[in-house]
Amino acid sequence: MIQNEVLDAIHSRRSTRSFTGEQIGTEQLETLLDAAVWAPSGGNNQSWLFTAVQDREALLRLNELVREGFRHWAPDDSYPGKLAAKTASQKESYNFYYHAPTVIIASNKPDYENAMADCSLGLENIFLAAQSMGLGSCYLNQLHWLRDDPGVRIYLFELGIPKEHTICSAAAIGQIGKASAPPARKPNTVHIVR
Numbered sequence: 001m002i003q004n005e006v007l008d009a010i011h012s013r014r015s016t017r018s019f020t021g022e023q024i025g026t027e028q029l030e031t032l033l034d035a036a037v038w039a040p041s042g043g044n045n046q047s048w049l050f051t052a053v054q055d056r057e058a059l060l061r062l063n064e065l066v067r068e069g070f071r072h073w074a075p076d077d078s079y080p081g082k083l084a085a086k087t088a089s090q091k092e093s094y095n096f097y098y099h100a101p102t103v104i105i106a107s108n109k110p111d112y113e114n115a116m117a118d119c120s121l122g123l124e125n126i127f128l129a130a131q132s133m134g135l136g137s138c139y140l141n142q143l144h145w146l147r148d149d150p151g152v153r154i155y156l157f158e159l160g161i162p163k164e165h166t167i168c169s170a171a172a173i174g175q176i177g178k179a180s181a182p183p184a185r186k187p188n189t190v191h192i193v194r
């Protein structure tokens with residue numbers, strides 16, 4: 001197979017769930033956010049907003065609001081991860097962003113059918129750029145699940161995310177504490193028609 005730096009980053013990127021706590025550099029953060037906005041977007045909308053939160057107290061407050069939100073939240077389908085997240089969130093030690101020093105929240109205008117796709121492409125750019133700089137990253141779904149929770153939303157508004165935006169996803173970013181093992185790739189998930 002062909003090998004190059006981009007493909008190396010694609011293959012070596014893992015979802016990091018253990019961070020050292022050491023903050024990333026300003027230039028690193030700016031590089032990650034720049035990588036995000038160079039992602040493709042439907043119709044070149046670029047209607048996303050990538051909000052980086054590095055204030056430790058703000059992140060801890062958000063974690064408390066997520067825990068509180070999960071208490072009142074009922075999954076609207078049978079996706080197993082949702083129930084597991086709700087259950088896990090009630091443990092005292094729960095921290096949805098794994099104590100990463102930086103969390104980047106991707107939001108977008110509502111009633112835009114490519115909102116999730118555009119934000120996810122931006123996040124993947126962030127993940128690969130992070131990998132290329134030796135940083136760990138992880139996709140976080142909790143703020144999307146709790147996007148309509150009043151407590152979470154009011155606080156995100158206070159952090160500068162427009163009230164009318166829908167929360168698509170988020171990324172935990174930081175120095176890698178414990179590296180994650182690569183999960184095996186499932187067979188028969190690609191198909192070529194010639």
Ligand SMILES: Cc1cc2nc3c(=O)[nH]c(=O)nc-3n(C[C@H](O)[C@H](O)[C@H](O)COP(=O)(O)O)c2cc1C
Nearest residue numbers: 013014015016017138139140141142180181182183
């Ligand atoms: C849509 C989506 C939601 C995810 N949500 C979470 C999450 O909330 N917390 C988490 O730790 N990982 C989350 N992940 C990461 C996956 O668990 C991870 O990508 C998968 O286990 C494969 O591991 P790898 O990323 O190291 O290849 C999510 C990934 C995607 C694509």
